[in-house]
Amino acid sequence: MAKKKQDITLLREKINQLDSGLIKLLAQRRKLSKEVIVVKETFHKPIRDQQREAELLNRLIKAGKKEGLDSHFLSKVFYEIIEDSVRLQQNFVQTKLNTKSEKKKAIKIAIQGIEGSYSYLASQKYFTHFNSELTFVFKKLFDEVIDSVEKGEADYAVLPIENTTSGGINEVYDLLLHTTLSIVGEEKFQVKHCLVALEEVPIRKIKKVLAHHQAAAQCSKFLESIPNVGVEYFVDTAMSVQKIKEVGNSSFAAIASEEAATLFNLKILQRDIANQPENFTRFLVASRKPEEVDSRIPCKTSIVMATSHTAGSLVEALNVFRKYNVNLTKLESRPIIGNPWEEMFYLDFEGNIIDETIKNVMDELGQYTRFIKILGSYPSQELSKTKLEYTKILESGIQKSALPISYDSQNIINKKSKSKNYRLASREYKSEDTVIKVRDVIIGGNNFVVIAGPCSVESKEMILQCALEAKENGVQILRGGCFKPRTSPYSFQGLGLEGVEFLSEAGKYYEMPIITEVMDTEQVADVAKVSDILQIGARNMQNFALLKEVGKTHRPIMLKRGLSASIDDWLNAAEYILSQGNRQVILCERGIRTFETATRNTLDLSAIPVLKELTHLPVIVDPSHAVGERNKVIPLAKAAKVVGAHGIMIEFHPDPPNALSDPEQALYFQQFEELMRDLYKL
Ligand code: PEP
Numbered sequence: 001m002a003k004k005k006q007d008i009t010l011l012r013e014k015i016n017q018l019d020s021g022l023i024k025l026l027a028q029r030r031k032l033s034k035e036v037i038v039v040k041e042t043f044h045k046p047i048r049d050q051q052r053e054a055e056l057l058n059r060l061i062k063a064g065k066k067e068g069l070d071s072h073f074l075s076k077v078f079y080e081i082i083e084d085s086v087r088l089q090q091n092f093v094q095t096k097l098n099t100k101s102e103k104k105k106a107i108k109i110a111i112q113g114i115e116g117s118y119s120y121l122a123s124q125k126y127f128t129h130f131n132s133e134l135t136f137v138f139k140k141l142f143d144e145v146i147d148s149v150e151k152g153e154a155d156y157a158v159l160p161i162e163n164t165t166s167g168g169i170n171e172v173y174d175l176l177l178h179t180t181l182s183i184v185g186e187e188k189f190q191v192k193h194c195l196v197a198l199e200e201v202p203i204r205k206i207k208k209v210l211a212h213h214q215a216a217a218q219c220s221k222f223l224e225s226i227p228n229v230g231v232e233y234f235v236d237t238a239m240s241v242q243k244i245k246e247v248g249n250s251s252f253a254a255i256a257s258e259e260a261a262t263l264f265n266l267k268i269l270q271r272d273i274a275n276q277p278e279n280f281t282r283f284l285v286a287s288r289k290p291e292e293v294d295s296r297i298p299c300k301t302s303i304v305m306a307t308s309h310t311a312g313s314l315v316e317a318l319n320v321f322r323k324y325n326v327n328l329t330k331l332e333s334r335p336i337i338g339n340p341w342e343e344m345f346y347l348d349f350e351g352n353i354i355d356e357t358i359k360n361v362m363d364e365l366g367q368y369t370r371f372i373k374i375l376g377s378y379p380s381q382e383l384s385k386t387k388l389e390y391t392k393i394l395e396s397g398i399q400k401s402a403l404p405i406s407y408d409s410q411n412i413i414n415k416k417s418k419s420k421n422y423r424l425a426s427r428e429y430k431s432e433d434t435v436i437k438v439r440d441v442i443i444g445g446n447n448f449v450v451i452a453g454p455c456s457v458e459s460k461e462m463i464l465q466c467a468l469e470a471k472e473n474g475v476q477i478l479r480g481g482c483f484k485p486r487t488s489p490y491s492f493q494g495l496g497l498e499g500v501e502f503l504s505e506a507g508k509y510y511e512m513p514i515i516t517e518v519m520d521t522e523q524v525a526d527v528a529k530v531s532d533i534l535q536i537g538a539r540n541m542q543n544f545a546l547l548k549e550v551g552k553t554h555r556p557i558m559l560k561r562g563l564s565a566s567i568d569d570w571l572n573a574a575e576y577i578l579s580q581g582n583r584q585v586i587l588c589e590r591g592i593r594t595f596e597t598a599t600r601n602t603l604d605l606s607a608i609p610v611l612k613e614l615t616h617l618p619v620i621v622d623p624s625h626a627v628g629e630r631n632k633v634i635p636l637a638k639a640a641k642v643v644g645a646h647g648i649m650i651e652f653h654p655d656p657p658n659a660l661s662d663p664e665q666a667l668y669f670q671q672f673e674e675l676m677r678d679l680y681k682l
């Protein structure tokens with residue numbers, strides 16, 4: 001026992017040493033990155049070279065593989081390092097550009113709230129690279145913050161403008177309309193609510209929680225779980241923390257950020273207590289004078305406008321952006337006070353107000369508006385991620401082999417109109433392909449996606465293992481059944497909602513969207529909360545109540561072909577979903593019953609070109625359930641790609657013979673890896 005303890009101490013000592021080494025290396029890397037930007041400046045070179053970044057990542061991944069490190073882990077670490085370096089270099093050129101004459105030693109920032117508030121923390125984050133001393137002017141109200149900068153009491157105002165859970169902050173939008181300040185920057189801050197208290201006490205001992213009303217609402221489920229707790233509302237998160245200190249009662253707690261807890265020297269009783277774990281607030285930074293943005297930095301512009309009093313003027317105004325190919329990142333409307341039922345539109349778009357294109361846009365916008373105000377151009381917080389080479393190979397490979405979408409709509413109408421009951425699913429209704437975006441994954445058009453994973457989620461460990469295998473081989477979407485439609489009632493029925501949680505965790509960890517099946521109308525709402533795509537299984541293709549229910553969700557639906565459904569039956573089933581308002585339907589050919597008994601089902605590959613003619617919806621092929629035998633899955637998966645499917649869905653398992661469902665058709669990891677390698681080449 002004593003020996004073990006000693007061993008651990010020794011090992012920990014070694015780890016500590018390695019960690020200090022890592023820190024030193026990171027600092028050295030940063031220093032080099034600073035030297036690089038000086039050279040780039042001298043030769044007017046671009047800040048980013050994504051080709052070099054991609055090459056670097058691929059080289060590192062290869063080297064990492066040799067050391068037994070998986071590519072997901074390595075790329076995650078190096079994305080952070082590259083991002084840090086890019087931000088460092090961008091900040092360097094920005095600061096140089098804007099502090100030519102007056103070198104500011106101290107910066108005064110006006111915020112709503114006090115030390116430790118989210119505005120305070122976001123300001124700290126934004127201004128770190130200025131290397132200046134920061135002082136704060138704390139105000140109770142947003143308009144006092146703006147006033148303070150307008151009058152010259154402070155240099156910058158930092159204001160929250162939107163939150164990913166609760167939406168736009170109307171008061172700040174309305175103030176932007178009238179202020180003389182310019183927006184010079186933005187900052188995104190992840191809000192992570194914690195329960196904090198004076199000392200470590202069991203949570204059930206907490207009798208009172210002090211919280212900002214919005215924070216309390218965002219953590220309502222957690223608060224309900226504490227027996228007999230009272231909630232007292234505060235205007236500010238940091239103030240509730242301050243109050244805890246003042247009162248000095250250990251049965252009092254507050255909802256606040258980890259940073260606020262540290263700042264006030266309080267204990268964190270529990271982290272991540274919000275109902276919605278991913279919660280970001282975007283802040284705007286404004287000053288009296290606009291700032292220049294270096295042309296090598298991605299820039300964003302914000303404006304506010306009122307369109308003219310004619311029908312379609314908003315559409316005409318937006319068309320100007322389309323004409324000049326300018327990407328809009330936000331459109332928000334606010335009522336004009338004093339003019340009932342009239343609206344002001346707030347727009348954010350990519351580009352700098354001094355660019356020729358943007359000048360043209362602004363000029364033409366004038367034709368359709370009666371008021372425009374430029375709020376400012378500023379460096380965008382959004383940094384594009386460098387794509388890993390294997391996805392590039394995958395994408396380019398696909399474009400070669402994808403079949404051109406050729407169809408003769410006249411011909412179809414003549415030939416098929418007699419039997420066609422569906423309309424929304426048809427090419428006549430929509431001639432362009434439906435392209436569905438799930439997080440970063442594009443389904444449809446010229447893309448080829450691979451969905452893969454086990455038939456059933458069997459445990460947390462198992463799905464994590466499968467997710468790693470998927471990620472390492474370039475899979476874009478992770479599958480896993482949790483509510484299983486088994487032919488026999490005695491077979492494993494799936495882990496239900498608990499399984500969905502495991503799948504969701506695995507998807508989050510490895511940054512892949514997930515898909516899982518729903519079998520009952522009652523499951524739809526809960527599963528739609530976490531699953532990026534909902535699957536309707538073959539046995540439920542004509543469960544019309546279920547189709548209607550999923551038609552009301554905002555999630556894309558993958559509709560599998562019924563065991564003995566004709567293409568016409570299938571498209572009519574899709575129509576049920578589409579007609580409820582959900583226009584994101586993906587079809588999945590998974591084999592049908594024929595007289596042939598040699599394989600589990602018969603994969604109807606001819607359905608793919610037929611569907612491409614009849615419908616605009618994307619089509620995926622599932623060779624696993626079609627053929628039912630692992631050795632035959634591989635050739636059929638390749639055939640699906642060649643025949644023009646928009647993707648495939650494959651089942652694999654860490655230990656196929658012992659899979660709890662569909663053991664015969666699950667690929668061994670090694671088989672799957674070979675398949676993925678071969679697919680890239682097609
Ligand atoms: C599945 O994909 O897990 C499944 C059960 O498929 P199907 O509905 O096609 O049988």
Ligand code: MN
Pocket residue numbers: 455456625651661662
């Ligand atoms: Mn299966």
